Structures are given as C-alpha cells and as structure tokens.
Amino acid sequence: MDSTLDHFPNSKYYVNVSFKGSLFPISCDSILSLPHSDQSLKVLSMKFDTSGLESHVLHSGVSDDLLSGFPTAPSFEIPSATDFDGFQKEAIQMVKPAKGTTTLAFIFKEGVMVAADSRASMGGYISSQSVKKIIEINPYMLGTMAGGAADCQFWHRNLGIKCRLHELANKRRISVTGASKLLANILYSYRGMGLSVGTMIAGWDETGPGLYYVDSEGGRLKGMRFSVGSGSPYAYGVLDSGYRYDMSVEEAAELARRSIYHATFRDGASGGVASVYHVGPNGWKKLSGDDVAELHYNYYPVEATVVEHEMAETSAA
C-alpha cells in the first residue's frame, strides 16, 4: 500500500478533492483559495493522481524496447467499439418497448382507485394483450406499469422485497411515502442510463390513502389524480370531468373503467383488458377486469336499424 505522498514527495500540499462522486487525492505545489460560502478550497494548479485508475498490463514475457517507452493509459475493460456510447444507446433502443399504455389512479373519499389497460406493443407489433400492468407489491400497496415492461417488473419486485425487509427490521409496515422514495432513489441513481419507468405507487398506510407518481427521470410527485402513458391525455379528459372527491366505490370504479375504455378507443397503443383495483383500509381488492371491446358495446349498444327491403331469392321452378 503506497501512499500518495510517496508518489509526489516534493509537493507541498496534499488535498482530497471530490470529483464526480469519488475522492481523488491531489498533490500540488500551490493552492489558490477563493472565498467560498461553504469554505471549500478551489484548487487551481494541480497534478492529478490517477494511480487508482491504472490497470496493470503485463507485457507477455518479452520486453520490447518499442513498448517500454509507452505510458499505459488508465483503462478498464469495455466491449471494443468505435463509439461505445452510441452502441450502448442503440442496444437500449433495440430492446426498449414503446411507452404505449394507459394507466391511471386517483384518491377519493373511500381510498385509492387504480386502473390500467393490458396491451404491450413493440413498435407497431402488439406483443401481448394480457400484460399485468397493476403490480401487487404487497397486500396493501399497488404499483402501475408504464414504459419498459422489464424495468417496471424488475424494480417493482425489488421494491416489494425492500418493503418486506423494512417490515422485518422496523416491526411496522412501510408508508407509501417511504416506499415511493425508495423506488425514486433507485431510479434516480440510474438516471440517464436508459431505464424507462413511469409508475404510480398507490397504497393505504397510517396516514390514510397515499398516491405518488415516480418516473425514471428521477421525478417523484405526490398528488390526488394521475394518468401515465400514451393514452393518458384521453384518460385525463374523462377522469377530470367526472371526478368528485365524495364518490362511492362503485361510482369511482365506473369512472376509472370508462376513462381507460375511452383511452383504448382513441389510442392505438392501448387496449386489451381494463383492470380496476381499489385500495382501502384493509388493502387492495381487484374489482373488475373487462375486455374493452365488450365495454364498447356496453356503452354504445347496437341500435336496431330499419332494414331495407331485401331482394329475396326466387326458387327455380
């Protein structure tokens, strides 16, 4: 274990500088300090100690005169490609399903109502009509899925595990605030890396009903009404115009169902089965799952029309 001071025995100053989240020891001969509100030093002339980044490349056996003069650049193993960032972005785009979906949730007098469609699309191809977009994190908390299916599935399952660990460590259930914060912090740490998650965490804890919107940009919002996905503008239209705080559970369920139906009607990327869940003081309960094609005929039944006189076939004889 060699200390940095050994590398630069002639320097006068040895400072630890925080750079991109890691501490780098910097040794330098002069420090210009500028007055800073937090009293930190601004180091202006310095030599970076990058010994931590060096990889120990062993030249195979033969000591070549040509090579011995080359300084080994700090490096670590990455797949060889001319444009690694571009390649990584392409790889992500290749596997990322589109954010085609409609999910919504709102708080009302009797708790939280959560609803979603069930279509998964990959570009223009419908990869599934029966995706579970309302994820049961634990018996009193639900999460909705929008964006990358794998991202939402994996991180919601991870959140469920963390919530259970919290229960075991603290002998009480985690709050909706806490659970949404756990998820938001994880997503924030992966910010910019291509995760696509637009989720709502809905639950009932000691403070009553709770609803948070969390996304992969790192955003986390508390609110009373949310809708996420490509069909959300249509769902908002129906939801906002029909919403009242003091609705009964049946009225709220019907509002949620109708909002999802209208979104699937107009948005090509939404469809399948409209599921509606209710979160009450005793946990969540699935209220209904209706095929939206059938819902269409519930809302717009086929009218009996006057049939024009048909030409009847005359028999040959």
Place this chain on the structure above:
Amino acid sequence: MANWSPYDNNGGTCVAIAGANYCVIAADTRMSTGYSILTRDYSKICKLADKSVMASSGFQADVRALQKVLAARHSIYQHQHNKQMSCPAMAQLLSNTLYYKRFFPYYAFNVLGGLDNEGKGCVFTYDAVGSYERVGYSAQGSGSTLIMPFLDNQLKSPSPLLLPAKDAVTPLSEPEAIDLVKTCFASATERDIYTGDKLEIMVLNVDGIRCEYMELRKD
C-alpha cells in the same frame, strides 16, 4: 471499423403451446447470418430441468451463454435444495438473469415451456431484457409475426385478467397440438427466409420428455 456491432441475428423461430397436461416446444434448426445459411442442423432448444425446456432465437452466441448460466444456477439450486427447479421458478430465474444484463442485453428471444407444480402445461414468453408473462401459447423469432396471429385465431383463450375469471385452457389434445405446430412451421417456412430446413419438436408430459423431427423446405 465503421459500425461494428457485437450482435448478429442468426434467425429462426420458436413456438410453445401449453395443454392441460402436456407442453409442446418447437423450433426450426436453421442457423443463418445475413443471407447465408451457416448450418441446417442447429438445435435452439435446451432442456434446463426435468420439467423446463427453453427455446431461444436471436443471436445464438448469447443464447449459448445464457443456457450455460442457467444450467450452472440450476446445478447450484439442486445442490442446495436437493430437488429440481420447478418451471415457474426457472421462469423467474430466467427473467432475473436477462435483467442483470439490462445495459448490455442478451440478444435472445426466449420461450420457456414445461409443467407447473400441478402437472398442467405452462408457457412463459420473454422479451430480450427479461419482462415475462405466463401464457397459453407463444411464438418468438423471425417467424413470430406470421405464426402468432394464426395461433390467436386457433387457440385464443380468455385473458387471465378478466374478472369474473373465465377458464383459460387450450382445449387441444396432445396430438392435435403437435399437428398444429407442424402446420405453423410449414406456413412460416413459406414466407420467412430465415425459417426452414428441419423442425425439432419436444413434448413434455407426465411420462417425461420426447423429441420428434419433421423436414421443412430447404430453400
């Protein structure tokens, strides 16, 4: 050195159908690159456990690496639990294995088939980064867009999300399902250049696993 890609698509199609007490997993045996055929006799199906069989199309090098990882994890599970992994457990393991490489994915489109703990057929379908769903039937690979609409027409069962729930079992018998799979591939071979040569069918039921082959068009 312009536009080098670590991935390649070796083509091929995989199908799986779940029945009341059996599961059929099938894949063609053509391996291609670009417009060339590398071999006409490459198996895309891998037996992961007594009751779990996986078929994968896509980039076969990644598929092979994935199969090795799963086989190793299954071996560890057997040492620790003194029993084979069930199909639903293997399904979750595959999902997590795929997601761990979320930022440099396995270019593999998988379909996992087997028998669940009650002996009923189960099929799990995946995307390249691990999102998965239990379904009654599925197709993945270059011919999937040709085969899926046909299977929807023949087998479409009520969605498991419906409430009140409607029973969702493929009403076909085992010989009927095998015949359906052969029909699917015969049609897909006509219209997909990457599908053909030979069809490998694996059938899982209470008596074990058996393998069947059928010749397909080689052009």
